[in-house]
Amino acid sequence: MKNVLLLSGNENSSHLFLGEAKRTAETRQAPLCFKAAVMADLTPELLAEQDLILLAPQTANAADTAAMNTQVPTVDIPNDIYGWLNGQALVKFACGKLNLVPAAAI
Template sequence: MKNVLLLSGNENSSHLFLGEAKRTAETRHMPLNFSAASIQDLTPDMLAEQDLVLLVPRAVNQAEVTTLKAQVPTMTIPNDIYGWLNGQALVKFACEKLQLLPVAAV
């Protein structure tokens, strides 16, 4: 099971995505465990448990991104996925970044 953290500038925006991502991963039987947090709530222990951090667009400044990338693979969620809150595309994006099998289309 791979841990994927959705990280945002405030807690609400990443939690909007969380339920849809969890449902899609579960329905597709993908070995992904999604969680969400704001940058203010992020702890070193929480970060150490992650296999991938997905940033909400414009969530954190460049210095914070550089710090995160030094510790764990970190990617920004593409605007087209985030803007539509597309859970299926988010799971596919995470799978590609983690080099897991792709998600089948509905």
């Protein structure tokens, strides 16, 4: 199981997206465990637990990502995936970034 952190500037949108991603990962048997957080909630311990950090478009700027100071792969979520809160596309995107193949095709 790989840990994926959804990082956004708005707690409401990240939690909506989190629900969609979790449902899709479970349905598609993707080995992903999603969590959501906002920049203010980040701790070194939380970052160290992650295998991938996905940044919402409003969070994906150089100042924010530089402040994280982590060795964890950090990737911007494409606007078309985030804008539609497309959990299926997010799971597929995360699997691709982690070189994973879910048990059920996405």
